[in-house]
Amino acid sequence: xxKSNLSKYKIVFLxxxxxxxxxxxxxxxxxxxDSTYAATIGIDxxxxxxxxxxxxxxLQLWDxxxxxxxxSLIPSYIRDSHVxxxxxxxxxxxxxxxxxxxxxxxxxxxxxNVIICIVGNKNDLTDERQVSLQDGEAKAKAHxxxxxxxxxxxxxxxxxxxxxxxxxxxxxxxxxxxSGEEGASEMIDINVENTTTQDGQCQC
Amino acid sequence: MGHHSLQAKHSFSNSSxxxxxxxxxxxxxVPSTLTANYNKSAVSKGEEEExxxxxQQNEQSNQIYSDNATATVAAVTGHLTxxxxxxxxxxLSSSFNLSVIDLYGSPNSQEQDQEQGEEGEGLSDDYEEExxxxxxxRKPSIAQPQxxxxxxxxxxxxxxGFRKQTRSVTQRQYDTWFQNKYQPHAIRRKRKWIQLFSKAxxxxxxxxxxxxxxxxxxxxxxKRFVRKGIPAEWRGEAWWWFAKGNDVLQxxxxxxxxxxxxNFKGKDLEVIERDLxxxxxxxxxxxxxxxxxxxxxxQSLRRVLVAFALYQPSIGYCQSLNFIVGLLLLFMSEERAxxxxxIITGRLLPGLHEMNLEGVNVSQGVLxxxxxxxxxxxxxxxxxxxxxxxxxxxDGENGDGYEYLRRIPPVMLTTSSWFMSVFIGSLPVxxxxxxxxxxxxxxxxxMLKISLSLFKLIETQITAxxxxxxxxxxxxxxxxxFSLIQNYPKTLIDPSTLFDVIFTSRNQFNGLSxxxxxxxxxxxxxxxxxxxxxNKNKSKSGGTDDLKVSRRLLANEDLWSDELYGFRSKSGAxxxxxxxxxxxxxxxxxxMKR
Ligand SMILES: Nc1nc2c(ncn2[C@@H]2O[C@H](COP(=O)(O)OP(=O)(O)O)[C@@H](O)[C@H]2O)c(=O)[nH]1
Ligand SMILES: [Mg+2]
Numbered sequence: 001x002x003k004s005n006l007s008k009y010k011i012v013f014l015x016x017x018x019x020x021x022x023x024x025x026x027x028x029x030x031x032x033x034d035s036t037y038a039a040t041i042g043i044d045x046x047x048x049x050x051x052x053x054x055x056x057x058x059l060q061l062w063d064x065x066x067x068x069x070x071x072s073l074i075p076s077y078i079r080d081s082h083v084x085x086x087x088x089x090x091x092x093x094x095x096x097x098x099x100x101x102x103x104x105x106x107x108x109x110x111x112x113n114v115i116i117c118i119v120g121n122k123n124d125l126t127d128e129r130q131v132s133l134q135d136g137e138a139k140a141k142a143h144x145x146x147x148x149x150x151x152x153x154x155x156x157x158x159x160x161x162x163x164x165x166x167x168x169x170x171x172x173x174x175x176x177x178x179s180g181e182e183g184a185s186e187m188i189d190i191n192v193e194n195t196t197t198q199d200g201q202c203q204c
Numbered sequence: 205m206g207h208h209s210l211q212a213k214h215s216f217s218n219s220s221x222x223x224x225x226x227x228x229x230x231x232x233x234v235p236s237t238l239t240a241n242y243n244k245s246a247v248s249k250g251e252e253e254e255x256x257x258x259x260q261q262n263e264q265s266n267q268i269y270s271d272n273a274t275a276t277v278a279a280v281t282g283h284l285t286x287x288x289x290x291x292x293x294x295x296l297s298s299s300f301n302l303s304v305i306d307l308y309g310s311p312n313s314q315e316q317d318q319e320q321g322e323e324g325e326g327l328s329d330d331y332e333e334e335x336x337x338x339x340x341x342r343k344p345s346i347a348q349p350q351x352x353x354x355x356x357x358x359x360x361x362x363x364x365g366f367r368k369q370t371r372s373v374t375q376r377q378y379d380t381w382f383q384n385k386y387q388p389h390a391i392r393r394k395r396k397w398i399q400l401f402s403k404a405x406x407x408x409x410x411x412x413x414x415x416x417x418x419x420x421x422x423x424x425x426x427k428r429f430v431r432k433g434i435p436a437e438w439r440g441e442a443w444w445w446f447a448k449g450n451d452v453l454q455x456x457x458x459x460x461x462x463x464x465x466x467n468f469k470g471k472d473l474e475v476i477e478r479d480l481x482x483x484x485x486x487x488x489x490x491x492x493x494x495x496x497x498x499x500x501x502x503q504s505l506r507r508v509l510v511a512f513a514l515y516q517p518s519i520g521y522c523q524s525l526n527f528i529v530g531l532l533l534l535f536m537s538e539e540r541a542x543x544x545x546x547i548i549t550g551r552l553l554p555g556l557h558e559m560n561l562e563g564v565n566v567s568q569g570v571l572x573x574x575x576x577x578x579x580x581x582x583x584x585x586x587x588x589x590x591x592x593x594x595x596x597x598x599d600g601e602n603g604d605g606y607e608y609l610r611r612i613p614p615v616m617l618t619t620s621s622w623f624m625s626v627f628i629g630s631l632p633v634x635x636x637x638x639x640x641x642x643x644x645x646x647x648x649x650x651m652l653k654i655s656l657s658l659f660k661l662i663e664t665q666i667t668a669x670x671x672x673x674x675x676x677x678x679x680x681x682x683x684x685x686f687s688l689i690q691n692y693p694k695t696l697i698d699p700s701t702l703f704d705v706i707f708t709s710r711n712q713f714n715g716l717s718x719x720x721x722x723x724x725x726x727x728x729x730x731x732x733x734x735x736x737x738x739n740k741n742k743s744k745s746g747g748t749d750d751l752k753v754s755r756r757l758l759a760n761e762d763l764w765s766d767e768l769y770g771f772r773s774k775s776g777a778x779x780x781x782x783x784x785x786x787x788x789x790x791x792x793x794x795x796m797k798r
Contacts, residue, residue: 008681017475017478018478036481036485037485038484038486039479039482039483039523039526039527041625042618042624043617043621045618045686046687047686065523067523073565076611
């Protein structure tokens with residue numbers, strides 16, 4: 001297949017420092033987890049071809065630095081992104097509270113032309129949990145996020161599922177992804193997915 | 205035989221007890237007696253050497269520096285030759301006689317003999333120095349190590365404690381390159397450095413009991429020496445010397461800041477804390493070797509970063525400073541690392557780590573102009589993927605064709621980290637160190653030169669891939685350019701690949717001067733300032749801070765016209781860029797007089 005015919009989609013990962021953006025991406029790309037990654041400076045860029053059913057897309061993943069001052073650099077690459085994955089850490093209330101700012105940044109730059117996806121990472125840290133699943137869901141609904149999931153990049157939990165859901169929001173896969181009407185109901189039923197999706201049909 | 209003289213004593217003496225000269229330690233609170241025992245056993249041909257190294261502390265040291273000298277690393281590396289000492293020892297010794305770094309291993313004599321024929325082989329590594337090879341006549345001021353087998357570092361870790369294998373380089377590639385090429389190069393270069401010192405009548409940094417290290421005066425020759433690499437174990441001293449550390453050093457201030465940081469409660473503290481273990485997770489010295497025991501290096505890193513945040517509130521802590529300090533600490537004491545950070549963030553990379561990162565935008569604008577001038581095909585490609593027709597129309601608003609300086613193309617976010625982290629993580633370690641050598645000697649214009657060199661190499665890669673992909677010639681998309689810019693530099697384990705580009709006289713940018721860079725920065729800052737003003741009028745937030753920094757970067761606001769950004773020649777035509785730039789300086793001077 002000629003690479004130029006392949007549809008390409010930009011996905012930006014945003015969220016506070018240390019919530020696990022790099023880990024999530026690394027889990028998806030290489031299916032590995034290290035307890036430490038070097039901090040991300042500026043942005044990191046990765047791309048991956050994803051197959052779903054008989055269709056193929058190329059995802060561009062943009063990993064960002066979380067420190068506040070880097071935000072001034074970010075708008076230029078949010079600009080033509082299709083999907084914004086905003087990550088918080090379920091064991092950090094603060095990272096959850098700061099979600100609003102990130103979402104606002106995205107909306108300023110992209111208006112409604114972007115699929116917002118909220119992810120509560122590190123859900124393996126059950127003892128340290130500070131943000132409940134319900135709070136996460138509520139926030140996602142309030143912001144009109146199309147996807148909400150809790151993940152653990154450490155255990156690999158829900159990571160593939162996350163990317164599969166993202167793919168399903170893209171035009172190529174829309175038919176497959178449609179699960180009813182518009183709006184909140186498009187939020188895929190997490191509980192069902194949680195129990196089944198470790199492997200799914202995603203052949204990535 | 206000649207090679208014996210190359211070995212620093214501490215690396216190969218069978219067993220030595222090093223007492224640290226008290227006067228070198230005066231700036232630190234240290235235990236009154238501290239001895240290092242370095243044991244090496246069972247050295248016989250064809251066998252691995254077993255080494256162990258530990259410090260004995262005869263007295264408790266005082267408070268903040270209490271946990272000096274634990275040789276945790278040795279335990280982990282086993283028979284490896286790597287760390288001879290820990291960071292703290294290193295700091296205490298101010299890089300004399302003890303080193304974190306394993307030097308060269310011991311070369312065998314064949315390698316030495318070959319060397320005669322190697323002159324002029326490659327540009328950066330081997331091109332000729334005038335000195336004849338007369339080891340026998342010279343008496344370098346370091347002790348003769350005993351004869352031993354060539355030491356080959358078979359471990360997973362390199363001589364600085366970094367894991368050899370990365371996502372871009374296999375250990376095998378690393379070992380092959382290091383043993384066959386770089387180690388001989390390093391040995392050869394060190395011998396030349398020793399000769400250079402001896403000719404200049406100076407004692408080398410290896411000299412025992414030397415109170416103050418001096419380097420030869422700057423010259424074209426010394427610059428060439430630096431470009432070919434400073435001996436690893438001299439780097440700490442050399443960087444300090446060339447960056448003029450003594451000029452900024454305020455005796456005792458660092459210690460004071462460390463004490464004061466005890467009650468520092470900025471929000472940066474949390475950010476620093478989270479980055480400590482994410483600095484060099486792949487380096488032995490930064491890794492916890494024992495559950496719950498924090499490595500010395502991590503503690504040093506924390507102290508320096510917090511002290512700096514306290515000292516320089518306009519920067520505080522910015523991610524990437526952790527890498528810079530981390531690398532410095534492998535080569536010098538905490539105090540010196542601190543002052544080097546002051547120099548790097550203030551003089552060498554102005555504004556790059558400030559709260560609004562405006563210096564990043566300026567540096568990337570400068571790079572764009574550099575590309576436009578010297579690597580035009582890359583400039584065009586970046587423009588093509590970054591701006592569509594519409595945004596080019598936007599340009600009409602300011603009407604000057606410099607919209608790309610106001611809205612830095614997203615690709616340049618990748619190259620931003622080249623500057624912010626001074627190539628740590630963007631280039632392999634040994635290559636990064638070579639860049640650092642030159643940066644301190646040649647000033648920040650070297651950052652531009654090396655970036656342009658990288659783009660030259662990337663350009664070649666693109667051409668190569670385009671011709672192999674036959675029909676789709678110009679069809680290289682944003683993603684591919686992005687990944688090349690981001691990933692290709694990581695594969696450059698052999699510094700000569702990169703340094704050959706800069707050594708090639710064809711590349712006119714080699715003639716750029718620091719003045720050219722300063723001018724260009726000012727030009728970009730001014731262009732960006734126009735934008736900020738506009739944005740401010742449109743009442744967009746965030747414009748005011750940008751403005752302040754731009755103002756600061758802009759010394760003479762009215763001076764700059766479009767033709768004057770520093771390195772715009774009527775290109776091609778083989779015109780000498782140096783001459784042209786002189787020309788420009790004249791014009792500028794004349795204008796300034798008016
Ligand atoms: N327990 C746990 N730790 C995680 C998880 N994901 C990331 N981490 C840890 O959180 C820290 C920050 O991760 P990183 O991916 O660098 O965060 P980023 O700053 O958002 O890119 C690292 O120490 C990771 O090991 C997770 O799912 N579970
Ligand atoms: Mg990261």
